[in-house]
Amino acid sequence: MTIWNLGSVNADLVYRLPHLPTAGETLTATSHSKGLGGKGANMSVAAVRADAQVEHIGALGADGDWMRERLLSYGVGVSRLTTIGATSGHAIIMLDEEGENQIVIYPAANRLIEAESIPKALSAAQPGDIALCQNETNAQVEFLSHARSAGLRVAYAAAPFDVDSVRAALPFLDILILNAVEAQQLEQAIEEALNTLPVADIVVTLGGEGCRWINRAAVTDRTFPAPRVEVVDTTGAGDTFTGYFLAALDAGETTERALDLAQRAGAVMVTRLGTADVIPTRKEVADFFAPA
Numbered sequence: 001m002t003i004w005n006l007g008s009v010n011a012d013l014v015y016r017l018p019h020l021p022t023a024g025e026t027l028t029a030t031s032h033s034k035g036l037g038g039k040g041a042n043m044s045v046a047a048v049r050a051d052a053q054v055e056h057i058g059a060l061g062a063d064g065d066w067m068r069e070r071l072l073s074y075g076v077g078v079s080r081l082t083t084i085g086a087t088s089g090h091a092i093i094m095l096d097e098e099g100e101n102q103i104v105i106y107p108a109a110n111r112l113i114e115a116e117s118i119p120k121a122l123s124a125a126q127p128g129d130i131a132l133c134q135n136e137t138n139a140q141v142e143f144l145s146h147a148r149s150a151g152l153r154v155a156y157a158a159a160p161f162d163v164d165s166v167r168a169a170l171p172f173l174d175i176l177i178l179n180a181v182e183a184q185q186l187e188q189a190i191e192e193a194l195n196t197l198p199v200a201d202i203v204v205t206l207g208g209e210g211c212r213w214i215n216r217a218a219v220t221d222r223t224f225p226a227p228r229v230e231v232v233d234t235t236g237a238g239d240t241f242t243g244y245f246l247a248a249l250d251a252g253e254t255t256e257r258a259l260d261l262a263q264r265a266g267a268v269m270v271t272r273l274g275t276a277d278v279i280p281t282r283k284e285v286a287d288f289f290a291p292a
Contacts, residue, residue, distance in 0.1 A: 001250045002129045003047050004122055004152065006057045006143045007040015008110040008136035009067050009081070011090040012275050014235075020096045036070050037091055037275035038110070039134045039159060042236050045276045046243025048075045050265065052250050056081055057121045058137060059109040064088035070277075080121045084112040089136070099231040099270065105160070107136060115139040118146050127151030130250050132242075134158075135165050144172035153249075157242050158182050163189040175249075176202045177242050195221055201255065203245065205238050205266075211259060224259055227267040227289065236275040241266040243279070264289055 015029040036045075044056045055077035060067060062083060072078050089110040094102045118139055125131070131147030133140050134157045147154050155175035158166050161182040167190070170176075176199045178186065183194060183204045194202050195214050204212040210226040244265040248258035265280060268288045272278040280288070 002053045002055055002125065003044075003246055003250055004055050004057060004125050004129060004131045004147065005040055005044050005047070006113075006118075006121075006131075006133040006137055006139065007043060008038035008089055008107065008134065009036075009041045009056070009058055009060055009064065009071070010038030010105065010110070010136075011035075011064075011067065011088060012037030012093055012235075013090060014093045014095065014274070016095050016273075018097060020094060020100065020102050033274065035274050035277045036067055037093075037236070038089055039136050039157065039239050040110075041067070041071060041076075042239035042276045042279065043132065043134070043157070043243040043246075044071065044076045045074050046240045046265065046279045047247040047250075048243075049279055049281045050244040050247035050261070051282055052243075052247035053077070055079070055124075057113075057118075057143070058082075059084045059113045061085050061088035061109040064109070074276075082113075082117070084109045084114075093235055093275075095233055095235070095273075099233045101233070101235050103235070105136070110136055111138045113137055113139045115142040118142045122146055122150060122152075125150055125152055128153065130155060130246050132157070132246060135160050135162055140165065141168050141172075144169055148172045155242075155246055157239075158186070159238070161185050170197065170199065173199045174201065175199070175246075177205070177245070178203075179205045179238055180207070203259070205241055207234075211241075211263060213255060213259060215255070224256075224263065226263050229267045229271050231270045233273045234270050236279065237266045237269045239275075240269040240279050244285075261285070 158178040245262035
């Protein structure tokens with residue numbers, strides 16, 4: 001099976017700071033790095049490192065060849081990653097000494113995807129494959145609608161959160177993934193509890209507290225604790241969770257086992273500094289939690 005991911009690809013510019021800046025404050029960074037990122041790219045790389053086959057759908061600017069080549073080197077399919085305009089998406093990521101972050105994103109090419117290209121991009125998809133998108137590109141509704149019509153299992157990661165985007169996506173979804181803050185924002189905006197939404201499976205990531213799984217058919221609402229690790233950088237942990245979770249489902253794992261694997265992968269990720277380039281492989285996840 002294959003995961004078809006309509007997703008952003010960004011250059012991540014990471015700055016380590018003594019603390020996160022307040023309004024009007026100027027800080028001197030203690031370190032800087034440049035790497036591959038974007039929620040879409042992160043999820044594609046995570047799914048591949050969880051042993052899934054992934055085709056990435058999206059756009060880069062003329063300056064993005066190095067990102068295309070890096071995705072390809074990691075095993076992500078890039079034949080549906082087009083070049084549009086001069087500038088690729090990029091993010092400025094500020095990290096404090098506790099690993100918490102503030103992020104500014106400039107979407108650029110990620111918001112220039114041609115909606116009419118979506119049917120062709122999904123032309124090789126098979127019923128039962130997984131379709132995934134986030135909220136860092138355009139053409140989401142066209143992608144979700146076409147994927148649903150083609151018989152794919154449709155998943156949506158509701159980040160960065162925008163209630164109108166989530167509302168537009170809901171009719172097409174089998175799986176909705178969001179974090180605790182996004183879940184609260186959604187419930188407040190639509191004045192409904194998550195367990196009333198017309199989505200088969202909803203997963204809420206809770207950071208160090210674990211995750212919550214709501215299954216509509218079985219009337220299941222369970223919370224799973226997260227492994228305890230020393231946090232270095234939380235950037236990309238949720239994306240790693242999502243990629244691993246969907247890869248495990250794609251491989252036929254139960255939801256419980258998929259959540260366990262995803263939480264372990266996310267836990268390993270927060271012990272590392274960086275984004276797509278440092279997402280752990282499945283072997284690295286297993287080795288990290290192997291008995292001493």
